[in-house]
Amino acid sequence: MSSPDHFAILKSELPVFSNLGSMQGALRHLGQEAMRFHSIAGTLLENMKLDVSSVDERYITHILARSVIEGFFWNAYIFAERATRDARYEEFANGFKREYLKLYNEQLFPQKGSIEPADPNWAQLHSPLDVRSMLAQLKNDHGDRLDYLYLIYRITSFDTHAKNLNASFEHVFGKTCNFPFLDLRFGFDLIANTYLVILQQLRADGEI
Secondary structure, three states, X not given: OOOOOHHHHHHHOXXXXXXXOOOOHHHHHHHHHHHHHHHHHHHHHHHOOOOOXXXXXXXXXXXXXXXXXXXXXXXXXXXXXXXXXXXXXXXXXXHXXXXXXXXXXXXXXXXXXXXXXXXXXXXXXXXXXXXXXXXXXXXXXXXXXXXXXXXXXHHHHHHXXXXXXXXXXXXXXXXXXXXXXXXXXXXXXXXXXXXXXXXXXXXXXXOO
């Protein structure tokens, strides 16, 4: 018996996620991130072979995948437990505030009012957990920790920051080197399934 196509099921739930995206707080974040995931992953699934040995594709697919993977990690962390959801969403929001303040303070926008002013007090906010620490706090339905997923994040980070060129490896090691490819079809299915599980829990709790 073949396993269900979770991405196809997620596509059928897009109206629900879209509605969540018009709500408030963590629910709004979940809805909009799930819609963004569908847009990016769907484009890759429809237009790329996602061959695990295609370097030319990798330069596109791994970079785009990193964005949705990080968004997925945050939603898994935020929605792991109802009791901690609001506090964890504020952790995410505080991270946004700190990054926005950093951008604002660089004074790259000379025209006054071209972007929203940042509150200087945001510099005093605590930094959110790094990805590795966040994943260490998560478990799947079988009670297994998810920190092993950090490797996936680091691989895509190497791609995003242009550290995976053969020129770099061969210059450093003096030979052709292997560097892991990700099975993005499997990864996108896993992400889609997690979003569906969160949706199922929201329904069970009567929140939607």
